[in-house]
Amino acid sequence: MKKVAVIMGSDSDLPVVEKAIGKLVEFGVPYEVHVLSAHRTPAEAAEFSKNSREKGFGVIIAAAGKAAHLAGAIAANTTLPVIGIPIKSSTLDGLDALLSTVQMPSGIPVATVAIDGAENAALLAIQILSVSDETLAKKLSDSRRAASESVLEKNKAIEAKFNA
Numbered sequence: 001m002k003k004v005a006v007i008m009g010s011d012s013d014l015p016v017v018e019k020a021i022g023k024l025v026e027f028g029v030p031y032e033v034h035v036l037s038a039h040r041t042p043a044e045a046a047e048f049s050k051n052s053r054e055k056g057f058g059v060i061i062a063a064a065g066k067a068a069h070l071a072g073a074i075a076a077n078t079t080l081p082v083i084g085i086p087i088k089s090s091t092l093d094g095l096d097a098l099l100s101t102v103q104m105p106s107g108i109p110v111a112t113v114a115i116d117g118a119e120n121a122a123l124l125a126i127q128i129l130s131v132s133d134e135t136l137a138k139k140l141s142d143s144r145r146a147a148s149e150s151v152l153e154k155n156k157a158i159e160a161k162f163n164a
């Protein structure tokens, strides 16, 4: 199976990024985690991206806050799918990171999830890998079914309480 690269702009992003790592672990998807910055280590970030396909990665998740150019800078250097997580790490509550991540020019896409949406970033990465992996596809549909059942159970309890 292809690996998922999880890149964050600073180790201060880890508390959010850990939720993506947790999902990858839950689904048994191989991954690597790195701290690389579009601004502080631009050469290393570009180098990693340029070699990512050859190194066995299938998807890259890039998390950054403030003027969050990391996902875009990575996408500029690879044709692998890149998923951006805007991190809420500034006085602007993550809106700065959201716009910096999502507003890519035509030709260089970044699939951007919600501010701090690390879990969805991992799920999207897993869904991309599941296109060519039946076992992963089955795990995803099982997980969706379990989530639905849990909501239906909660609905039953609420209905019993209020709709006598």
Ligand code: RP5
Binding pocket: 008, 009, 010, 011, 012, 013, 037, 063, 064, 065, 066, 087, 089
């Ligand atoms: C961004 O700046 C990082 O992704 C982080 O969200 C934010 C703050 O970084 P630190 O100053 O905490 O290292 O590049």
